[in-house]
Amino acid sequence: MKTLLCPLNGLRNIDEFIYGGEYHAEPDRKQADRKAWAEHVFFDTNSAGVVAEWWCHTPSSYWFLVDRDTVTDQVISTYPFSIDPVEK
Amino acid sequence: MPFGLLKYGLARTYPGKNLFGKARPLKQSYDVVIIGAGGHGAACAYYLAKEHGITNVAVLDKGYLGGGNTARNTAVLRSNYLTEAGVAFYKASLELYKSLSNELDLNIMFEQRGQLTLAHSDAAVRNLRWRAEVNQHLGVRSELMFNDEIAKMLPHLRMDADARYPILAGLWHADGGTARHDAVVWGYAKEAAARGVEFHQLTEATGIDIADGKVTGVRTTRGDISCGKVIQAVAGSSSVVGNMAGIKLPIHTFPLQAMVTQPYKPLLEPHVSSPHHHVYIHQTSRGEFVIGGGSDPYPLYNTRATLPMREVLSAAVLELFPFLGEARVMRQWAGITDMTPDYSPIMGESPVQNYYLDAGWGTWGFKATPISGMTMAELVATDRVPELIAPFSLDRFYRFEQVNEAGATAASH
Ligand SMILES: Cc1cc2nc3c(=O)[nH]c(=O)nc-3n(C[C@H](O)[C@H](O)[C@H](O)COP(=O)(O)OP(=O)(O)OC[C@H]3O[C@@H](n4cnc5c(N)ncnc54)[C@H](O)[C@@H]3O)c2cc1C
Numbered sequence: 001m002k003t004l005l006c007p008l009n010g011l012r013n014i015d016e017f018i019y020g021g022e023y024h025a026e027p028d029r030k031q032a033d034r035k036a037w038a039e040h041v042f043f044d045t046n047s048a049g050v051v052a053e054w055w056c057h058t059p060s061s062y063w064f065l066v067d068r069d070t071v072t073d074q075v076i077s078t079y080p081f082s083i084d085p086v087e088k
Numbered sequence: 089m090p091f092g093l094l095k096y097g098l099a100r101t102y103p104g105k106n107l108f109g110k111a112r113p114l115k116q117s118y119d120v121v122i123i124g125a126g127g128h129g130a131a132c133a134y135y136l137a138k139e140h141g142i143t144n145v146a147v148l149d150k151g152y153l154g155g156g157n158t159a160r161n162t163a164v165l166r167s168n169y170l171t172e173a174g175v176a177f178y179k180a181s182l183e184l185y186k187s188l189s190n191e192l193d194l195n196i197m198f199e200q201r202g203q204l205t206l207a208h209s210d211a212a213v214r215n216l217r218w219r220a221e222v223n224q225h226l227g228v229r230s231e232l233m234f235n236d237e238i239a240k241m242l243p244h245l246r247m248d249a250d251a252r253y254p255i256l257a258g259l260w261h262a263d264g265g266t267a268r269h270d271a272v273v274w275g276y277a278k279e280a281a282a283r284g285v286e287f288h289q290l291t292e293a294t295g296i297d298i299a300d301g302k303v304t305g306v307r308t309t310r311g312d313i314s315c316g317k318v319i320q321a322v323a324g325s326s327s328v329v330g331n332m333a334g335i336k337l338p339i340h341t342f343p344l345q346a347m348v349t350q351p352y353k354p355l356l357e358p359h360v361s362s363p364h365h366h367v368y369i370h371q372t373s374r375g376e377f378v379i380g381g382g383s384d385p386y387p388l389y390n391t392r393a394t395l396p397m398r399e400v401l402s403a404a405v406l407e408l409f410p411f412l413g414e415a416r417v418m419r420q421w422a423g424i425t426d427m428t429p430d431y432s433p434i435m436g437e438s439p440v441q442n443y444y445l446d447a448g449w450g451t452w453g454f455k456a457t458p459i460s461g462m463t464m465a466e467l468v469a470t471d472r473v474p475e476l477i478a479p480f481s482l483d484r485f486y487r488f489e490q491v492n493e494a495g496a497t498a499a500s501h
Pocket residue numbers: 123124125126127128129148149150151152153154155156157158159160161162163164165291292293294321322323324325329344345346380421422423424425449450451452453454455456501
């Protein structure tokens with residue numbers, strides 16, 4: 001992976017981005033117990049396959065989502081956070 | 089020329105001894121199945137057989153014996169960690185390494201040439217002082233070393249005060265060393281096989297059978313096996329295999345790369361590491377410089393090596409040893425590492441009964457091969473969690489009781 005298509009800035013060199021972790025929805029703040037928080041903070045699916053993940057374009061501090069294959073390192077699509085990755 | 093060598097050269101059939109047992113069909117049932125024939129799996133099998141008399145054991149590997157991270161690591165052994173749990177555990181491993189060549193009747197080329205970790209900031213000096221105190225308290229040889237002594241020990245190290253990040257001090261760890269990684273797994277496998285353990289290469293675990301919360305068998309590409317207990321020791325595949333048993337782990341999988349230069353005459357005795365520059369280096373007994381550093385910038389299940397990482401490692405190592413500017417890089421490679429949030433392993437029981445985890449070895453697990461094998465075997469044989477590994481249980485993440493070794497691990501291995 002040498003470049004990444006930033007939804008805001010277009011195709012940029014990969015050095016301009018940092019990886020920000022797997023995407024999953026935050027637990028319900030009113031109901032979540034310790035176990036739910038522990039799982040949210042520490043545990044990930046970490047699958048070998050297509051994963052939705054956070055990336056940031058550092059020069060513009062713009063966070064967005066990327067569907068990427070963690071075996072072939074191919075990016076399937078990049079899109080702004082406003083689109084729910086589960087329903088997309 | 090020794091006569092034996094001539095005979096060997098002229099022989100039509102391969103006269104070498106088969107140390108690991110012949111390829112044979114899988115049995116339908118074993119007392120214990122170990123998934124992953126790396127150093128950890130082989131060591132566990134050895135101690136199960138030797139210490140506990142459990143020999144109806146199959147060790148499965150989807151590839152070949154010791155072909156995973158055991159073959160890919162930079163072989164650094166040390167015990168100068170930060171937490172009491174970490175120091176005690178890795179110290180016990182180093183003790184086992186000392187007598188391992190004799191125990192396994194195979195030269196594992198264990199050498200204790202010491203390790204120097206460099207500090208380039210006041211904060212790092214404080215951290216090294218802290219580690220030295222904890223280490224000494226637990227009987228590990230670590231002490232703070234200042235620049236005059238460092239310059240004497242390492243005449244080739246760039247000590248300029250006007251460097252971008254000048255060296256301020258170092259942590260000298262006389263116990264640090266290296267061992268031949270392949271020999272370690274071969275030795276354990278040889279001695280386990282001699283006691284009746286079966287090693288099955290090219291046998292991938294594809295599923296775990298569970299009934300009433302208890303493991304009952306392992307499915308493989310060569311057929312299904314029923315078994316009493318299962319240990320997963322699959323390093324970079326920890327989440328994937330854990331998932332087969334329905335176990336979610338706090339692991340992220342990153343490639344870790346390293347490279348090696350052409351050989352030189354001996355000129356660097358200890359291992360030198362700079363967490364600040366994200367690089368470490370030592371010279372092997374063959375003369376090559378082994379250079380490693382931090383993980384790749386994002387997760388991946390792939391062992392490709394990259395040009396950017398070669399540039400990063402080269403730039404960093406030249407800050408320390410400018411004479412390497414002339415050196416050729418002979419090989420560069422990667423392994424897939426299972427990183428935990430606190431840079432400590434996940435060892436012990438799992439949510440599935442009789443299914444045990446030896447995972448989360450990240451970039452630092454080669455040094456733990458003997459002690460992890462020994463303690464995991466004790467756990468499986470006795471169903472009691474050995475004191476040394478109790479702090480590393482999976483449920484520490486639910487208790488928010490991490491064993492933080494991040495500062496004592498990054499780029500030191
Ligand atoms: C570049 C690099 C440098 C390193 N440097 C150091 C160092 O200096 N010091 C240190 O202490 N540690 C170091 N490490 C870490 C160390 O290599 C590992 O933590 C350690 O080797 C793990 O041993 P293991 O036996 O658990 O895993 P491995 O040797 O990786 O064995 C796991 C085995 O499981 C098999 N497997 C996976 N999935 C399946 C399946 N489904 N079915 C059957 N088999 C399966 C694999 O084929 C593999 O052979 C380094 C790692 C790398 C990559």
